[in-house]
Amino acid sequence: MSYLGSLLLVSCIVISFHTLKAQNSTSSKQLLQTAQSKIPDHSSAYIVHRGRINRKPLNIIDSCWRLKRHWSSNRQSLADCVVGFGHGSLGGRQGVIYIVTDQSDDPIDPKPGTLRFGVTRDVPLWIIFTRDMVINLKNELMINSYKTIDGRGVHVELAYGPCITIEDAKHVIIHGINIHDCKRGRPGYVKNAPNHHSYRRGCDGDGIKITNSSNVWIDHCYLSNSADGLIDAIHASKDITISNCRFTNHVKVMLLGHRDGYIADKVLRVTVAFNHFGPGLTERMPRLRYGYVHVANNYYEPWLLYAIGGSSNPTILSEANYFVASNDSTHKQVTKRELINGLGEAWQTWRWTSRRDAFRNGAYFIASGRRNGAPPYNRFQRFNVSDASHVPILTSDAGPLRCVINRRC
Ligand SMILES: *[C@@H]1O[C@H](CO)[C@@H](O)[C@H](O)[C@H]1NC(C)=O
Ligand SMILES: *[C@@H]1O[C@H](CO)[C@@H](O)[C@H](O)[C@H]1NC(C)=O
Ligand SMILES: *[C@@H]1O[C@H](CO)[C@@H](O)[C@H](O)[C@H]1NC(C)=O
Ligand SMILES: *[C@@H]1O[C@H](CO)[C@@H](O)[C@H](O)[C@H]1NC(C)=O
Numbered sequence: 001m002s003y004l005g006s007l008l009l010v011s012c013i014v015i016s017f018h019t020l021k022a023q024n025s026t027s028s029k030q031l032l033q034t035a036q037s038k039i040p041d042h043s044s045a046y047i048v049h050r051g052r053i054n055r056k057p058l059n060i061i062d063s064c065w066r067l068k069r070h071w072s073s074n075r076q077s078l079a080d081c082v083v084g085f086g087h088g089s090l091g092g093r094q095g096v097i098y099i100v101t102d103q104s105d106d107p108i109d110p111k112p113g114t115l116r117f118g119v120t121r122d123v124p125l126w127i128i129f130t131r132d133m134v135i136n137l138k139n140e141l142m143i144n145s146y147k148t149i150d151g152r153g154v155h156v157e158l159a160y161g162p163c164i165t166i167e168d169a170k171h172v173i174i175h176g177i178n179i180h181d182c183k184r185g186r187p188g189y190v191k192n193a194p195n196h197h198s199y200r201r202g203c204d205g206d207g208i209k210i211t212n213s214s215n216v217w218i219d220h221c222y223l224s225n226s227a228d229g230l231i232d233a234i235h236a237s238k239d240i241t242i243s244n245c246r247f248t249n250h251v252k253v254m255l256l257g258h259r260d261g262y263i264a265d266k267v268l269r270v271t272v273a274f275n276h277f278g279p280g281l282t283e284r285m286p287r288l289r290y291g292y293v294h295v296a297n298n299y300y301e302p303w304l305l306y307a308i309g310g311s312s313n314p315t316i317l318s319e320a321n322y323f324v325a326s327n328d329s330t331h332k333q334v335t336k337r338e339l340i341n342g343l344g345e346a347w348q349t350w351r352w353t354s355r356r357d358a359f360r361n362g363a364y365f366i367a368s369g370r371r372n373g374a375p376p377y378n379r380f381q382r383f384n385v386s387d388a389s390h391v392p393i394l395t396s397d398a399g400p401l402r403c404v405i406n407r408r409c
Contacts, residue, residue, distance in 0.1 A: 059274045059297065059394040060383050061219065061243055066401075066409045075150055076126055079173060079217075083383035084271025084294060086217040086241025091148030091173030095124025100133070105161075107139035107190045108197065119143040120191045124171075129154045137161040140185045140203040142192040145169045151176035152403040158182075163226065164208045167192075171215045176400045179207045182226035204228035211235040220244045222399040229284070233270060234258035238291075241271040246399030249280035257289025260312045260340050265290040271375075273297050273383075276398035277307070283336070288314035294375040295321060296385045299395040302326035302361070306336035313350050317372045318365060320356040322391035325363035334365045358388035 058066055064081035065071055071078075079093040092098075098121075102113040110116035115135055118127045124146035132155040140162040143149075156177045158164065163182035166172050185203035192198045203209065205227025210216050212235040223230040223245060230247055232255045233240055247253055254272070257265040268291025277285045277300045285300065286293060288310040296319040300307050303326065308318060318334070325332040334354075337347040351369035359365070375382075386394055403409035 057390065057393060058397075059244070059386070061274065062397065069406060069408050071403065071409055072153060072405045075128065075152070076148075078150070078175065079148070082173075082217045082219070082241050082243070084241040084243070084273055084296075084377070084381055085239045085269040086215065086243075086271060087378075087381040088239070089173055089215040089217040089241070090124070090146060090171040091217070092124045092126035092146055093148070095126055095146065098125040098127045100127060100129045103133040103135050105135060105138045107137070107188070110191055115149070116141060116191065119147050119149070120193055121147075122194055126150060128152075129156050132156065134159055137163065138186075139188065139190050140165045140200060140209075142167060142190055142198060143169060143172050144193055146171045148173040148175065149177060151178075151400055152409065153405060155400070162186075162203050163206065165203060165206075166208065166210045166213045166216060167198075168211075169213045172213070173217045173219070174208065174221060175217075175219045176221065176403075178222040178400060179230075180222070180224040180226065182207050182228075184227050206230070206232050208232070209234075210237045210240065213237045214239045216240045218242045218245060220398070220400055222246045222248075223250075224248045225250055228252065229255045232256075233268065234265065235262075236264040236267050238267045238269045240269070241273065242275065243271070243273045244275065244395075244398050246276045246278055247281060247285070248278040251282040252287075253277065253281050253284045254286035255284055256286050256293060257291060257310075257312070257314065260289060263290060267291065268293075269376075270294075271296070271381075273385075274395050274398065275299070276395045277301060277303070283307075284309060287311075287338070288316060290314055292376065293317070294319065294377075297321065297388075297391050297394055299391050299398075300324060300334075300363075303331065305331060307334045308352075308365075309336035309338060310350075310352075311338035311340060313346070315350070315372065316352045317375055318352075318354045318357055320358070320385045320388040320391065322358045322360070322388050322395075323363040323365075324360040327361070329362075332362045332364060334359075334363055337368075356385070356388055358391070 076093045098118040126148045134157045162185040184205040187202045189197040207223040207230040210233040273296045275298045282304040289312040292315045298321045300323045353372040354365040
């Protein structure tokens with residue numbers, strides 16, 4: 001991130017393939033040819049700096065908007081950039097901008113100008129922040145349907161209190177915020193709509209909990225060190241993309257599927273792409289039950305126990321990820337099957353496929369079941385997965401970006 005930031009400060013020229021093609025000079029044509037021969041896939045844009053191709057391409061989601069100088073005057077067009085199962089998540093795309101000016105929080109009677117007031121409205125809203133802020137929520141933040149939280153241009157942290165719950169909702173986008181040190185919630189009422197409160201028993205302390213919800217896109221967030229999972233998607237949630245996020249310092253990173261026996265989670269469909277699973281992570285990147293997960297182009301630093309795991313016959317396609325195992329010879333396996341009593345043998349039919357993955361330092365993936373073909377995407381959700389060797393670059397800006405108004409981000 002800082003690498004790109006400093007490039008921007010010296011006012012580099014960022015040109016996508018598209019604009020390169022539109023220009024008419026031999027040098028740009030040559031640059032285009034060089035770029036294509038260096039990294040021959042069609043899923044990224046390239047940064048050209050003072051006439052030289054920078055070796056840093058952008059992944060397909062980032063190249064959709066980060067090359068636009070005026071990103072801040074059409075923030076809502078970000079919603080068009082999501083690929084994978086979360087494609088079509090509108091967030092507040094059809095609504096007006098709501099500006100958070102007040103970092104205080106009242107879970108029962110939120111003041112206009114606070115984050116909680118915005119996320120509990122019953123109209124679509126694209127929520128942005130007037131300045132940097134650390135928001136210490138007093139109880140879980142219940143996000144209503146058709147909302148975007150967009151931290152571009154400022155530094156926003158949700159920290160040291162309960163964090164986010166997306167429950168019985170659809171079309172939610174969370175982009176560019178830091179979520180860490182999340183705590184358990186308190187029993188009591190919490191506002192979840194303009195004229196409604198929900199009685200809460202006290203949330204577990206997840207970073208983001210997605211329950212009975214659909215069309216959710218989490219992009220460029222940083223998540224770390226919380227009381228429960230960093231991201232959980234449970235209770236028949238579906239059509240979710242988790243992309244460009246950076247995770248550090250946590251045991252149970254990402255749980256997809258509530259519990260063994262909860263067969264409603266068969267509808268779970270999640271894309272996990274271009275994330276950086278950083279230092280200090282133990283397990284569940286992700287851990288899946290019943291549903292389908294496409295894990296593509298993620299960077300895995302050494303994990304303590306395992307990277308990808310599951311139980312209850314989940315389907316996993318691991319595609320062109322970059323797995324770096326630890327030096328501990330007992331934890332080089334990427335995969336882990338959690339077996340329920342008496343079902344010890346059944347895992348051999350679970351469809352876990354590794355395709356084009358890169359394994360470093362002895363990492364290995366144990367596949368099972370019939371080989372998975374392409375993910376069950378429609379033509380809007382489908383995307384070109386890059387070669388695993390490009391993953392370190394494609395994920396190098398994971399986490400919130402430092403965006404400046406009227407500059408390419
Ligand atoms: C492109 O450049 C060439 C040579 O400089 C010129 O002949 C041609 O007219 C230009 N094309 C356009 C569309 O500007
Ligand atoms: C995917 O790659 C193929 C060639 O490898 C290219 O023709 C196609 O346009 C690419 N699709 C997208 C969406 O980038
Ligand atoms: C799931 O959410 C929908 C609203 O989107 C609601 O009607 C339904 O009752 C919820 N289901 C459960 C089991 O809570
Ligand atoms: C593994 O060992 C090598 C060689 O001693 C060292 O360079 C590397 O940093 C070690 N990796 C980790 C994750 O400790």
